Amino acid sequence: MSASTIEITFFGRGGQGAVTAAQIIAQAAIRRGLFASSFPEYGAERRGAPVRAYVRLSREPVLAREPIERPDISVVFDTRLLSVFNIPQITKSYIVINALSVDDVRKSVGKFSGRVIYVNAYEISTKHLGKPIVNTTMLGALLKVLDLVDIETVKELVLETFGKKLGKSNVDALEEAYKVAEVVVL
Amino acid sequence: MAVTKALSVREEVVKERLGLTSNYAAAYAVKSVDVDVIAAYPITPQTTIIEKLAEFVANGEIDAEYIPVESEHSALSAVIGAAAAGARVFTATSAQGLEFMHEVLYITSGLRLPVVMAVPGRALSAPISIHGDYQDIMSARDAGWVVMIASSAQEVYDSIIMAYRIAEDNRVLLPVMVSYDGFLMSHTTEPVEIYHEEYVRKFTPRNLNRPRLDPRKPITVGVIASPDWYYEIKYQVVNALKESKGVIKEVHDEFNKTFGTNYDIVERFMLDDADYVLITYGGASTGNAKEAAIRARERGLRAGVLRIRLFRPFPTDEVVNAIKDARAVAVIDRALSPGNTYEGPVFNDVVSASIVGELISRSFLLFTAYPRGRCSSTTSTIFIKCLMSTREPVSIRGRRYSWG
Incomplete structure (x- = not known):
């Protein structure tokens, strides 16, 4: 892997939209003229089953076509996935996490050498969408630490992906998360 | 220009x-x-x-x-x-x-x-x-x-x-x-x-x-x-x-x-001075093989990749030309031909090409490997090991054949 490639893994559960979130980030990067690739880990397409979706972003063509072993950024949709995939051990720089509170983050992450970005995505997505589908909310939190892709392009793609009405409430959730996501000192 | x-x-x-x-x-x-x-x-x-x-x-x-x-x-x-x-x-x-x-x-x-x-x-x-x-x-x-x-x-x-x-x-x-x-x-x-x-x-x-x-x-x-x-x-x-x-x-x-493209029936990647050549096809194994070649070169090992883009008719002359000066060649197959002398289908094509190109008679190593369908995240590293090692690669289900 060339040093200029940023590797992101989305850890979610079937039905939470991790695959769609990864697609949106890759599409946004491609629209900004960057190179990107995104693919999900297949084999567990069941509601509630752990799901991984990978994104590579780069200023050069992306050669690697293999699962990401050590992501620069892990986007975690559910704290209970942390131990399933050893996320604090494998993540290099940032864990972007959906949790109930700062205490919940501290308790569930434990030891981690990078930085943690916390957002209560259950609350935000339920408020805007009426149900806890957290993918677009988590994109808002991710954008706090990802400067290769800008929020306007991501919003554009969210609108295109979900259509006008549903897209608008997803954009609202994304914007709120972008505003309130915070760094947690462990 | x-x-x-x-x-x-x-x-x-x-x-x-x-x-x-x-x-x-x-x-x-x-x-x-x-x-x-x-x-x-x-x-x-x-x-x-x-x-x-x-x-x-x-x-x-x-x-x-x-x-x-x-x-x-x-x-x-x-x-x-x-x-x-x-x-x-x-x-x-x-x-x-x-x-x-x-x-x-x-x-x-x-x-x-x-x-x-x-x-x-x-x-x-x-x-x-x-x-x-x-x-x-x-x-x-x-x-x-x-x-x-x-x-x-x-x-x-x-x-x-x-x-x-x-x-x-x-x-x-x-x-x-x-x-x-x-x-x-x-x-x-x-x-x-x-x-x-x-x-x-x-x-x-x-x-x-x-x-x-x-x-x-x-x-x-x-x-x-x-x-x-x-x-x-x-x-x-x-x-x-x-x-x-x-x-x-x-x-x-x-x-x-x-x-304004640059396609050929094979793709040559870092091949001009390569001692070790990986031959493969498709997206995952080629992308990973290229990464492996880049890493191998960082360690001073002259590696290159030949990708078979046209599989039938087989690009025999292009393969011979790409491997004629190589010391070792590894074929990463993504399918098996059970019961054949060598189980890799493209490996067999490369062996045939080597006979046509009169490469078999001299000291020349050919490996074949069959990485599991999904290409695990360590595949690239295994490819390098496969190139450098004269032993049978342990992590890949495959075999080594040598002549000369």
Whole structure:
């Protein structure tokens, strides 16, 4: 892997939209003229089953076509996935996490050498969408630490992906998360 | 100069840059070449190609007849009928679907019909697996089709455009299969530059000047042949496929000129001074092999990658040329030929090429390896080990053969 490639893994559960979130980030990067690739880990397409979706972003063509072993950024949709995939051990720089509170983050992450970005995505997505589908909310939190892709392009793609009405409430959730996501000192 | 020229050509022909999966790229290519008849039956991981095409047809973006058939056997049979009548056709399948249309594959080439088919490769049951490998494509190897194996979504798009030119050329008149990795390409989103339709249409003019069903000039298609004629007709297919290599190269050259690309029937990566050559095909193993070659060079090991882009007819001379100065060659196969002397199908082709090129007699190592369908995250590293080690690579199910 060339040093200029940023590797992101989305850890979610079937039905939470991790695959769609990864697609949106890759599409946004491609629209900004960057190179990107995104693919999900297949084999567990069941509601509630752990799901991984990978994104590579780069200023050069992306050669690697293999699962990401050590992501620069892990986007975690559910704290209970942390131990399933050893996320604090494998993540290099940032864990972007959906949790109930700062205490919940501290308790569930434990030891981690990078930085943690916390957002209560259950609350935000339920408020805007009426149900806890957290993918677009988590994109808002991710954008706090990802400067290769800008929020306007991501919003554009969210609108295109979900259509006008549903897209608008997803954009609202994304914007709120972008505003309130915070760094947690462990 | 050449680079500047290619860039300015690109600027002219490219309409937009989209994030597409290889399956969607296939659908976009079919849209741009103006097909008449599409018949297909859904199967993972091919399904999203024909979903997209159904959408294009329903929206009026493609002016084609879309036949949702009840099986793959019928899908290929339907496009055979249409192609025999002079229509430009498309179908797509994977894995069990390709097996189910197997007998019709031979009928397509025997009837010399320019059918174009996309095949994202997938493992064959049993046990049931939906993951990508090339077992399905290798089982279609001897059916008399031109087989191209792409390694990126852009290349899938470009190859399908080229495929119509190749298939419909009067010197070829054979079906063309454009294959690529199931899932690791079919479902991976990556940048694809889509061309203005006028350039694609100009590149792929219809050839109606071929034997076809026409009530004004009746002919019979699909007759029985006595053994002497059977042999004659089948041998014409053998010759046509052999001769098609020249046409395929011509089409590549013209495509490169028109669209500012740089395709060849093989891809050479860091090969000019390479002592160690990895030979492979498809997206995942080629991308990972390139990464491995870069890492090996960082450690002072002169490694390179040869990618087989045209699988049938096999690029024998190009392979010989690429490996003639190598100390060791590893073939990363993505399929098996059980019971064969060497189990890797492309490994066998490379051995044959080595005999033709008189490379076998001197000190020369050949490895073969079969990485599991999904290509684990350590595959690249194993490739390097495979290159450097004279021992049998332990992490890959494979074998080492050496001569001299």
